[in-house]
Amino acid sequence: xxxxxxxPKFRVLKTGQSMTLLCxxxxxxxxxxxxxxxxxxxxxxxxxxxxxGTTAKGEVxxxxxxxxxxxxxxxxxxxxxxxxxxxxxxxxxxxGNIQYFGAGTRLSVL
Amino acid sequence: AQxxxxxxxxxxxxxxxxxxxxxxxxxxxxxxxxxxxxQPSSGEMIFLIYQGSYDQQNAxxxxxxxxxxxxxxxxxxxxxASQLGDSAMYFCAMSYYxNNDMRFGAGTRLTVKx
Numbered sequence: 001x002x003x004x005x006x007x008p009k010f011r012v013l014k015t016g017q018s019m020t021l022l023c024x025x026x027x028x029x030x031x032x033x034x035x036x037x038x039x040x041x042x043x044x045x046x047x048x049x050x051x052x053g054t055t056a057k058g059e060v061x062x063x064x065x066x067x068x069x070x071x072x073x074x075x076x077x078x079x080x081x082x083x084x085x086x087x088x089x090x091x092x093x094x095x096g097n098i099q100y101f102g103a104g105t106r107l108s109v110l
Numbered sequence: 111a112q113x114x115x116x117x118x119x120x121x122x123x124x125x126x127x128x129x130x131x132x133x134x135x136x137x138x139x140x141x142x143x144x145x146x147x148x149q150p151s152s153g154e155m156i157f158l159i160y161q162g163s164y165d166q167q168n169a170x171x172x173x174x175x176x177x178x179x180x181x182x183x184x185x186x187x188x189x190x191a192s193q194l195g196d197s198a199m200y201f202c203a204m205s206y207y208x209n210n211d212m213r214f215g216a217g218t219r220l221t222v223k224x
Binding site for chain 1: 111114143145147153154155156157160162201203205210211212213214215216217
């Protein structure tokens, strides 16, 4: 059971570079989410999706874009990375109330 | 937006003893769910337990129980018979029934002593 898979696991970017984080789930869940976790803080919701082709803003959406072209995939994009986006990024999916998380992506922006 | 407060940055407990991790929340909406997640040093987020705001009984899952006091707006996690593997960060979270915007507390780091 793969569950929620995030790629890559680690990435280092230079300021101004762009990148896309991929989240894939094999549980046929309708809802998917992207969070960031900074030191000393809980997770904060960036964007989420309630179904294929739909996305919505969360608590901290600025500087990020997302797409949900297929039900099983949820992409998080950084168009012009900034040092403030150095963080650990988590993807999650849910069918009902409970969210199931991927292992995380550690991103450093220099 | 809902606010989650975990006032204990760190907690210590002796192996085999019980420990309570505190969580309070602030909301005026009557329909919500409360969650606890465990984050070991490896980094993944592991779902532990869920409590709905209309549930009449406190949730239990194995050694985990949620002490839900709705009037006080608290949802404390109780871990019975602590094990060394329980050492981790623990996060309390909340979301409303009508949306998926989950908010997390800052977490409590639990250390189980042998």
